[in-house]
Amino acid sequence: MGLTMRETKKVKIGNIYIGGSSPIRVQSMTKTKTSDWKATVKQIKNLENIGCEIIRVAVPDMDSARAISEIKKNINIPLVADIHFNWRLAVEAINQGADKIRINPGNIGSKENIREIVSVAKKKKVPIRIGVNAGSLTILKSPASSWFKMQVKQRAKQMVKELMENIRIIENMNFADIVVSLKANDVPTTLLANQLFSKARNYPIHLGVTEAGTQFTGVVKSAAAFGILLNQGIGDTVRVSLTAAPEEEVKAGWEILKAVGLRKKGIEIVSCPTCGRCQTDLIKIVNQLEKKLSTLSAGWRTQLSTRQLKVAVMGCIVNGPGEARDADIGIAAAAKRLGLLFKKGKPIKKVPQDKWVKELIKEIKNLEADY
Numbered sequence: 061m062g063l064t065m066r067e068t069k070k071v072k073i074g075n076i077y078i079g080g081s082s083p084i085r086v087q088s089m090t091k092t093k094t095s096d097w098k099a100t101v102k103q104i105k106n107l108e109n110i111g112c113e114i115i116r117v118a119v120p121d122m123d124s125a126r127a128i129s130e131i132k133k134n135i136n137i138p139l140v141a142d143i144h145f146n147w148r149l150a151v152e153a154i155n156q157g158a159d160k161i162r163i164n165p166g167n168i169g170s171k172e173n174i175r176e177i178v179s180v181a182k183k184k185k186v187p188i189r190i191g192v193n194a195g196s197l198t199i200l201k202s203p204a205s206s207w208f209k210m211q212v213k214q215r216a217k218q219m220v221k222e223l224m225e226n227i228r229i230i231e232n233m234n235f236a237d238i239v240v241s242l243k244a245n246d247v248p249t250t251l252l253a254n255q256l257f258s259k260a261r262n263y264p265i266h267l268g269v270t271e272a273g274t275q276f277t278g279v280v281k282s283a284a285a286f287g288i289l290l291n292q293g294i295g296d297t298v299r300v301s302l303t304a305a306p307e308e309e310v311k312a313g314w315e316i317l318k319a320v321g322l323r324k325k326g327i328e329i330v331s332c333p334t335c336g337r338c339q340t341d342l343i344k345i346v347n348q349l350e351k352k353l354s355t356l357s358a359g360w361r362t363q364l365s366t367r368q369l370k371v372a373v374m375g376c377i378v379n380g381p382g383e384a385r386d387a388d389i390g391i392a393a394a395a396k397r398l399g400l401l402f403k404k405g406k407p408i409k410k411v412p413q414d415k416w417v418k419e420l421i422k423e424i425k426n427l428e429a430d431y
Contacts, residue, residue: 066293068264071187071237073114074138074159078239078296079264084322085297086313087114087266088306089142094124094131101134103306108137110354111326112310114297116140116162125152132157140189147173154180160239162189165226178233187237188230192223193270194244215244216252223257238263239296243270247285254294264296275304279312283319290320311354318368327353327424330372330383330390338375339396340413346373348417353424369427371420372402389423391416403427 070080078085088107092100094117104115119125119141132139140160141153147168150161154177161181165174181188194215210218219242230238240263242253250269258265269285272278282300289295300312317323331346332338349371372390374380384390384402394400397413403423411419 066258066262068262068296069236069238071239071264072185073140073187076113076138078114082296084290084295084317085113086111086310086317086323087116087140087297087299088112088309088313089116089118089299089301091306094118095121095127097127097130097134100127100131104131104135104137107306107310108135110307110310111314112137112306114138114140114160116142116299118142119149119153120144122149122152125149126156128153128156128158145169147177150177151180154184154186158186160187160189162191164191164193165229166192166222171229174229175233178230178235181237182235185237187239188235189239189241189266190223190226190230191241191243191266192219192226193241194219194249195271212246212248212252215249216242216256219244219249219253220256220260224260227261227263239266240264241266241268243268243301245269245271247281250285251288254289255292258292258294265294267295267298268301270301272301273303275302275308278302278304279308282312283316286316287320290317290322324368327369327371329353330370330374330387332373332375332379332383334375337378338393340375340393340399340416342373342375345413345416349373349420352417352421369424371424373416373420388427389420391420 068079070077070082090100090103092103094100100117107115115137128139128141138159140162141158142162143150143153144164145167150163153161168174223240223242227238242257244250247269254265267286267289269281272281279300286298298313300309302309314323314326318328329346329350334342370387372383372387374383374392376393380392384392385405388404390402391399391411394410399411399413399416401408401411401419
């Protein structure tokens with residue numbers, strides 16, 4: 061049974077929607093120089109192939125803003141322009157074809173500057189994400205700021221306060237195609253800030269733990285925060301922010317959504333942690349399988365919309381046969397260096413350990429052709 065999501069405003073971004081009854085979207089941000097549009101397109105294409113649904117690019121200068129038109133011509137997913145400080149970059153990005161812009165009105169300058177952005181966004185029907193990060197709050201600009209001494213509750217309330225002030229600025233300009241984000245680098249503050257905001261307004265929420273860290277710690281933090289919020293019906297799109305390749309962000313985003321039952325696309329591997337009963341090199345086998353399945357998963361994500369392929373790789377006879385039988389394709393160790401291969405719950409044949417990956421891939425491709 062799926063989770064009941066909070067009802068939010070439906071906002072169109074390029075050729076997709078977020079909010080309302082739309083699926084939770086997985087997004088990432090490029091690591092290239094946006095002004096190098098060819099390198100940026102190459103990276104986005106790679107991300108598209110593994111399931112990225114929205115891509116954001118940094119726009120620190122006018123060359124980057126002007127590159128957006130070339131980037132847009134060569135990609136298939138919505139493009140978001142990330143702008144700080146200079147309102148002219150936001151206007152140029154919109155005119156060059158950005159599908160959404162991300163700004164923090166607090167660092168754009170005067171209300172007149174914001175009005176210039178809103179005027180063009182309204183004309184081009186481009187939504188605006190108002191992003192408040194804990195590290196760039198207005199309160200931090202005060203020499204007497206006690207931000208770092210604040211408790212979680214105080215920090216979260218300050219984040220929501222500044223976000224609401226920024227929303228009102230844009231709403232007073234008769235603009236409502238708004239997406240919001242409240243990000244901190246710790247889970248408790250991120251949780252409370254989003255929970256408080258979700259009770260107050262119904263704009264779609266972009267979930268993220270900002271500056272989350274390396275691939276391992278960043279995924280753990282993001283999974284902890286997203287899992288709780290999504291189970292409370294909060295969140296309309298996610299980005300797992302990692303000090304790592306953007307491909308890892310996309311893969312992590314999908315795995316988190318699959319784990320909480322909100323997206324059922326792609327290939328899920330079920331494998332045992334191994335113990336003293338295991339007589340196969342299961343860690344090596346599963347790593348090899350995962351690597352080979354990375355390209356197949358993209359195909360499944362584009363072909364399947366409501367289900368995913370479950371593949372079980374089990375190392376002993378305790379839980380192995382049951383898990384393998386329950387999967388679409390599964391294999392369980394039956395004897396030393398042998399495994400029993402299952403397909404749709406039925407045993408097919410015994411397979412030598414050194415052939416497990418090859419046989420699993422073969423059967424997965426056969427199943428893929430059936431759908």
